[in-house]
Amino acid sequence: MIQPGEGDFRAFSAFCPHRGCMVKSIGDSAIRCPCHGSSFDLADGSVLGGPATTGLIPKPLQIRQGRIEIPADE
Numbered sequence: 884m885i886q887p888g889e890g891d892f893r894a895f896s897a898f899c900p901h902r903g904c905m906v907k908s909i910g911d912s913a914i915r916c917p918c919h920g921s922s923f924d925l926a927d928g929s930v931l932g933g934p935a936t937t938g939l940i941p942k943p944l945q946i947r948q949g950r951i952e953i954p955a956d957e
């Protein structure tokens with residue numbers, strides 16, 4: 884889960900769409916995959932740099948009683 888702005892929460896699948904590695908690092912403006920170097924936009928998960936050709940899959944989230952709930956990756 885990321886928070887690109889105050890009160891603006893977003894979640895994406897943790898699995899890279901290239902070959903399924905788990906993305907690891909979140910930098911200033913990108914989420915990075917350690918396996919082959921793909922990078923994804925923090926705000927919407929779109930591809931910034933390949934080899935991935937599609938972005939991270941958005942995950943729904945809900946805020947209930949002040950808690951953020953995100954379904955687990957399958």
Ligand code: FES
Binds near residue numbers: 899935
């Ligand atoms: S699995 Fe992520 S870049 Fe290849």
